[in-house]
Amino acid sequence: MNPVTSDSFDDQVRRSALPVLVDFWAPWCTRCAGMEPAVREVATTFAGRGSVVTVDVEAHPELAAEHLVLSLPAVAFYRDGAVVRTLAGPRSAEELAAAFEEVLDGQH
Amino acid sequence: MHGTHLTRYDAVVVGSGPAGYTAAVYLGRAGRSVVLLEGGTAPGGALMTTPEIENYPGFPDGAGGPELMDSIRRQALRCGATLVPVDAASVELTGAGHRVVAADGTAYDARALVLATGAEHRRLGIDGEDRLAGRGVSWCGTCDGPFFAGRDVVVVGGGDTAVEEACFLSRIAGQVHLVHRSARLRASRVLQDRLATRANVTVHLDTRVRAIEGTDRVTGVRLDQRSLPVAGVFVAIGHDPRSALVAGAVETTASGHVVVEHPSSRTNVPGVFACGDLVDPTYRQAITAAGSGCVAALDADAYLAARDTTRDAA
Structure with a gap:
């Protein structure tokens, strides 16, 4: 669980050698807080195979706008520098893990 | 685990x-x-x-x-x-x-x-709703309202939740359109009174939302007689x-x-x-x-x- 900013996004996400799960959240979003344990669990499960980063959209609205995030929580999966899949709304650890596996397998 | x-x-x-x-x-x-x-x-x-x-x-x-x-x-x-x-x-x-x-x-x-x-x-079950979910269609004003600061939005519904959402969004959004299919709101008196104090809320009674429009994000809604250009659609129909x-x-x-x-x-x-x-x-x-x-x-x-x-x- 690695917080990224507009400045570090390219390094941490677009140029990442591993696929990346980007978790968009905001301090006002109680559903995001509810999903945080699931994101944390996925970060542990995928350590070494994929990375997990978080974006505070209140602090970085430009990243939200760029990713067309208009609902929270939201997740974007990056592989080889491009978004390959997005999820909107709360997801369980199982659902996040299943989607991440598909991204790693190249199914998306 | x-x-x-x-x-x-x-x-x-x-x-x-x-x-x-x-x-x-x-x-x-x-x-x-x-x-x-x-x-x-x-x-x-x-x-x-x-x-x-x-x-x-x-x-x-x-x-x-x-x-x-x-x-x-x-x-x-x-x-x-x-x-x-x-x-x-x-x-x-x-x-x-x-x-x-x-x-x-x-x-x-x-x-x-x-x-x-x-x-x-509950979902509306209309064209555009699923496709634009998370792209301007939302079921939670308090979660997603801040993305629509200064933008015009629609709230669909006439009960307590819809009126609460409209009141909440009126503090953030530009114009708030509350669209309800019946002739009167079901929301409690206290909430309706609160709604009446919001200058930027327009209530559309006896009106249905027929479709939600937009390609990669919401650009408007089609009502019975007219269309409204809006950036967000908040669904609160039960x-x-x-x-x-x-x-x-x-x-x-x-x-x-x-x-x-x-x-x-x-x-x-x-x-x-x-x-x-x-x-x-x-x-x-x-x-x-x-x-x-x-x-x-x-x-x-x-x-x-x-x-x-x-x-x-x-």
């Missing part, structure tokens, strides 16, 4: 929210071993997206929804309940006992089962009970609510009790859900006690 938990309990409670947590408080306090499956996606239930609750007794200055849920949750922990943040995937109801299998594969066996899975947002877990296993109404023997919480299956929004199409308040969670716990405890007695006598 959760395999270290004991998997046999006196009671399993499925669903977090005022009903589920209150049931866990009462069962724990009665000395029963109880596990509560809180859900893997949105623990805390509908109140987690309610910023301010003004009518929960004991809080004269109002209470925040998430804070209230956290308080009841901690009370359940303090009363000895085990809380697990996982969804229930399936149930097996048998005469001897009940089994709930969680999404992570763990099986929880118990003699009594309390269902408190609540209700979920809730459907979340009873898929027990569909076919316990009796439900045509609307999907679990049938209970009022005023008890007993379902048609012995040892299975239900409470909260799952059984209640009418009142749907935090306090009524908490009250029915209490009833379910007392019913479950009495059910367990009767069987304890039978076993002792045998």
